[in-house]
Amino acid sequence: MEYDVVIVGAGPAGLATAIRLKQLAAERNEEISVCVLEKGSEPGAHILSGAIMDPRALTELLPDWREQRAPLTQAVTHDEFLFLSPQGAKRTPEALLPDCFKNHGNYIVSLGNVVRWMSGQAEGLGVEVFSGFAAAGVLYGEDGAVRGVVTGDMGLGKDGEPTENFQLGMELHAKYTIFAEGSRGHLGKQLIETFGLDEGKDPQSYGIGLKEVWEIEPQRHRPGLAMHTAGWPLDPDTYGGSFLYHAEDHKVYVGFVVGLDYKNPWLSPFEEFQRFKTHPAIRQHLEGGRRLSYGARAITAGGLLSLPKTVFPGGALVGCDAGYLNVSRIKGSHAAIKTGMLCAESAFEALQAGRSGDELTAYPEGFEKSWLFDELNQARNFKQWFKKGRNTATLMTGIEQWLLPRLGMKRVPWTVHRKVADHENLLSASQCSKIGYPKPDGKLSFNRLSSVFLSNTNHEENQPAHLTLRDASTPLRINLGEFAGPESRYCPAGVYEYVADEGGGQRLQINAQNCLHCKTCDIKDPTQNIVWVTPEGGGGPNYVGM
Incomplete structure (x- = not known):
């Protein structure tokens, strides 16, 4: 199938790209064919924020999103930032709260619902949105330029051979292909390596974000409250924190983020999240409520200093596939939409000029002139300071994002760099103390399997495993032997288990059907032996209200 533009991923970045392309075509009375591929069962099914x-x-x-009934209905009414100790909490005075933690004029949303609404807007403009089709590979022309993508074959058995339900994948050719897969995109990762897009950049940095949706008692509900915390249960050298947002209809969105540069292989982000909810300052919001949904997703958090080159012959990276998240604000959807628009404007002008397959250089040039660049530049050191510990990071964030703006300085005059990738930070198990996690109480804290059930995750079991190993001997030889099997703890869905082998030893069991597509394993595996590839389209979580 031939298109002017093919977009991989129906998230906010991909849909913004598609909408802007169609808007520009309508303004000039031109025709432009745009296709969006979405690996989830529907737009929003895999969206978690x-x-x-x-x-x-x-x-x-x-501009008329209010009149078009976009699902932005709960404005933020109050901000709180707490530093937690095991039993206590210290609130940061509002006067000392950096601007990056203030949310006046912003909205508490289900980003999945926003994406579903955006998909309707795109289809209304004539965009073709194909859900349940995973882009499995990149197509290249003879000149090395990207010429489109191929969707994954359907109906393969576990042995990789076709079954009676086999359907061959389809090639989608385009003059430009835009990749909007979200954090650690499968194809985006390949493109960054193929074209050397990250040369000269700080190593990319990631976090894992875990989230639950709760329905709480009416008397505990404070619509519009946006609360963030740092501190307990994480140690001072581990980056992370939490959010707790009071949405409409007695709903609370509660989540926990752990930087994937953590050192202790005994740490479990999922267990830390469950433990966090038992703190008195958090318990008072949730107690007596009912958990409705659960999910997890990687977060691209390196910021401007880790941002790769975003264009290459025949295509571009937008949104979190590139890494535009402002981690200091804990916001990325506005950046995703803005970069999608900038990319669309560049692609449209190229098509109008009769070009195809070249680099859309006007896209990064437009970014560097935009308000988004200024915003990310102000926050460029945020994650780097946390590499030096929480106390240093707290002090320097206060200086950079509270003091300097009040002194009239619009830009931070210094830059802090990193040189070590997240997976290289993991220490051997013998160098670290084990962490004892309490058993879940079934009221505030829960186990992995009951949590995965709430994510509505499903994969066709008779298909090749989409969690692959470069070397099958590495898990036992290195991961278990040196790091005590960290994949059994960093995975938020119980995909990886070390179980007894018939020979009396142990083996790594991969429960691929549990996979939430969070990409944590692809990022944190200390030997980079695990490679996440696309399963059959339509598989994975089917999030509701996330």
Whole structure:
């Protein structure tokens, strides 16, 4: 199938790209064919975010979003930032709260619902949105330029051979192909390596974000409250924190983020999240409530200093596939929409000029002139300071994002760099203390399997495993032997288990049907032996209200 533009991923970045392309075509009375591929069963099925949304980019894209009944209905009414100790909590005075933690004018949203609404807007403009089709590979022309993508074959058995339900994947050819897969995109990762897009950049940095949706008692509900915490249960050298947002209809979005540069292989982000909810300052919001949904997703958190080159012959990276998240604000959807718009404007002008297959250089040039660049530049050191410990990071964030703006300095005059990738930080198990986690109480804290059940995750079991190993001997030889099997702890869905082998030893069992597509294993595996590839389209989580 031939298109002018093919977009991989129906998230906020991909849909913003598609909408802006169609808007520009309509303004000039031109025809342009645009296709969006979405590996989830529907747009929004795989979307997970906190989320507080800054509407600035959405207003630029769709100024009448209120009249079009976009699901931005709960404005933030109050901000709180707490530093937690095991039993206590210290609130940061509002006057000392850095601007990056203030949310006046922003909205507490289900980003999945926003994406579903955006998909309807895109289809109304004539965009073809194909859900349940995973882009499995990149197509290249003879000149090395990207010429499109191929969708995955359907109906393969576990042995990789066709079954009676076999359907061959389809090639989608395009003059430009835009990749909007989200954090640690499968194809985006390949493109960054193929074209050397990250040369000269700081290593990318990631976190894992875990989230639950709760329905709480009416008397505990404070619509519009946006609360963030740092501190307990994480140690001072481990980056992370939490969010707790009071949405409409007695709903609370509660989540926990752990930087994937953590050192102790005994740490379990899932267990830390469960333990966090038992703190008195958090328990008072949730107690007596009912957990409705659960999910997890990697977060691209390196910021401007880790941002790769975003264009290459025949295509571009937008949104979190590139890494535009402002981690200091804990916001990325506005950046995703803005970069999608900038990319679309560059692609449209190229098509108007009769070009195809070249680099859309106007896209990064437009970014460097935009308000988004200024925003990310102000926050460029945020994650780097946390490499030096929580106390240093807290002090320097206060200086950079509270003091300097009040002194009239719009840009931070210094830059802090990193040189070590997240997976290289893991220490051997013998160098670290084991962490004892309490058993779940079934009221505030829960186990993995009951949590995965709430994510509505499903994969066709008779298909090749999409969690692959470069070397099958590495898990036992290195991961278990040196690091005590960290994949059994960092995976938030119980995909990886070390079980007894018939020969009396142990083996790694991969429960691929549990996979939430969070990409944590692809990022944190200390030997980079695990490679996440696309399963059959339509598989994975089917999030509700996330």
